[in-house]
Amino acid sequence: MESWDLWGGTGKPFGSKGKWHIKVQHTKTCSIEEYHAEFVILCIGQFSGVPNIPEFSPDEGPKYSRARQCTDTQRWGISKFMESYLKWTLPLKKYGMLPKFSFDEHMSSCQIAMLPENFFDKVEEGSIIIKNSQSFRFCREGLIIEGEAQPLETDIVIFATGFKGYEKLANIFESSVFQDCLKATAPLLLYRQILHPRIPQLAIIGYNESFSTLGNSELKSLWLANFLDGNLELPCVKSMEKEAKMWGDHIKQVTGRYFKRACISNANIWYNDQLCKDMGYNPRRKNGFLRDLFIPYAPTDYADLTTK
Structure with a gap:
């Protein structure tokens, strides 16, 4: 496997002759059944994203980089407006809860947190342990x-x-080689956030997070269906690893101490554009240049793709 230049040896979903030997435990009866399958899709869920004001840093190029720099002040203003709005509309102060928006000019992201007032003072005093x-x-x-x-x-x-999704995922496998592939890095490095470059015949849906994790997973499922039908090709393993590392570096940069969480919400539209281009669809989902430029994107903009 380490010598393969293409994913699975051929770059196709059913390229290698091996089969997965998996065990499934039923939730109601707790009975365990064994299966042999040519391709396995793991659907998992995460609920731990870090809210960010959108910015596009992975492989953005000089044009988008200059545009992003020009909007730093605007993002800071938006974060302060959101902070003031929450304080004004919600009875947070009554219960000792105040929103705090921290803006990092280097990461160009806003991290939102709500903690009881004087929380860390109480931790030091011992009332919170x-x-x-x-x-x-x-x-x-x-x-x-x-x-x-x-x-x-x-x-x-x-x-x-202290749930660690990537460790739980690695423990599914008996093979120490596959376990090491998944445990070696955090966040988990996946090509298109779906395929691991070194593990053939396996797809993972739902590991990363976005503004709409359900809509994001549906679009990834569509991408995977096109791949299984042979409608798109994979690059070589080294190119897949390079793309996966680019996303991993981006996640570490924008999520700070939360880097083990696979949150891509701040570049969600850019990510969806990648999937659309792979499948041969126009990534510009709005009707008209101005609508595409000024109206926010939502999962409904990609709904018609499932009918195709």
Whole structure:
């Protein structure tokens, strides 16, 4: 596999002779059945995106780069307007919740968070306690955490699982080679956010996030259907890895400390344009130049593609 120049050896969905040996556990009966399949599609869900004001940095070129730089002040103004609007329209202050919009001029993104007022002061004072533990149990006083000598007197406990999607995905495979392919990087590097360049006959739908994850997944499913029908071709493995790394670097840049999350909402339209071009569809979904320039894009703009 490491010597293959094309995905799956041939660049086609059913190119190699091998078959997937998979086990499926039924949610109701908990029974496990084994299957052999030529192509496997994993549909997963994520609910942890970082809201960003749109900007287009991956492979944007000098023209779009200059245009983006000219709108930095505009994005900052929009973020402050949104902050003021939320404070004015929602009774957040009554409950000690205030929105905070942080704008980074280097990343050109806005990250939105809502925390109780003086949250970090309360953490230092001890009224809010954050603990990492492999196991815990409840008691009359509150909570017993593994490794702690005394119970923690608590009124409210928030259980954060620390879910890591890419690790859960890697553990599906028995092959250490495939596990290493998925665990080696974070965020997960996928070509067109669908195919791993080194794992043949496998497609992943729903790992990345956008303003409309459902609409994004539907468009990716359409791209995958065209690929399975032989209507589009894949580049060589090295080109697929280069494109996947470009997206990975972009995600790390714009999401900061959240880089393990595969959020592409700030370049969602640009990403959809790529999928449309691959399938031979016009990426300009509006009727008329002015409409395409000024009216926001939405999942409904791509609805007619499924009928084709």
